[in-house]
Amino acid sequence: MISDHSLETELAFYEQHKQEWLPEHENEFIVIAGASIAGFYRNYEAAWDAGAQRFGAESPFLIKQVCSIEPVYYVY
Amino acid sequence: MALIVSRRASELLNNGPLIKVTIGKPSDYTNPTTVRALIDTGAAFTILNPALAETCQLPPRGKTLVHAVGHQDYYLEYAASIQFPDSDLGSLRVHRVVACPIFHREMSCLIGRDILQHWELRYNGPLGQFSIQDLRS
Numbered sequence: 001m002i003s004d005h006s007l008e009t010e011l012a013f014y015e016q017h018k019q020e021w022l023p024e025h026e027n028e029f030i031v032i033a034g035a036s037i038a039g040f041y042r043n044y045e046a047a048w049d050a051g052a053q054r055f056g057a058e059s060p061f062l063i064k065q066v067c068s069i070e071p072v073y074y075v076y
Numbered sequence: 077m078a079l080i081v082s083r084r085a086s087e088l089l090n091n092g093p094l095i096k097v098t099i100g101k102p103s104d105y106t107n108p109t110t111v112r113a114l115i116d117t118g119a120a121f122t123i124l125n126p127a128l129a130e131t132c133q134l135p136p137r138g139k140t141l142v143h144a145v146g147h148q149d150y151y152l153e154y155a156a157s158i159q160f161p162d163s164d165l166g167s168l169r170v171h172r173v174v175a176c177p178i179f180h181r182e183m184s185c186l187i188g189r190d191i192l193q194h195w196e197l198r199y200n201g202p203l204g205q206f207s208i209q210d211l212r213s
Contacts, residue, residue, distance in 0.1 A: 060136070
């Protein structure tokens with residue numbers, strides 16, 4: 001599957017499979033390009049390294065923390 | 077490791093604690109962009125102006141919902157390398173940043189609590205001075 005630059009494909013794939021991943025991977029970082037998964041990682045840096053190695057540093061891939069409730073971020 | 081910045085008290089009052097940062101790609105840090113960044117204890121994470129993310133040619137790595145004063149919206153996330161020139165603060169090889177418009181001509185970056193969690197920040201208003209100590213070993 002070819003991924004688009006805005007990562008909508010990857011985000012949709014994440015939403016589709018999130019409930020499957022939550023039991024074993026909650027709070028880990030998943031790396032997705034199209035419908036391909038590079039793996040689950042304990043921190044953002046390790047996830048980026050894995051994505052860059054598997055898909056290429058300049059290629060589109062999603063890094064997403066697996067959360068039961070999506071975090072809300074505030075800026076004041 | 078520490079950075080001590082002294083300004084006129086009025087300048088610190090008007091602009092806040094600003095430091096110099098360089099932003100670049102984690103995969104290629106040979107040509108980073110240098111900008112001024114505000115230390116912002118009100119920001120949960122670190123923010124770049126979208127134009128700066130474009131200048132640095134950072135590929136998007138996600139999307140996040142941001143609640144700001146008076147509005148909320150989804151913004152793109154990027155992985156960036158961040159360094160702090162003219163200081164001995166430790167660099168961040170791969171760090172998540174979010175691109176939100178910053179409507180202030182003095183800065184293009186907000187250093188949020190995601191970076192502040194590693195630092196001790198001291199702010200002395202009457203003296204116009206602030207200091208940062210990097211507590212990472």
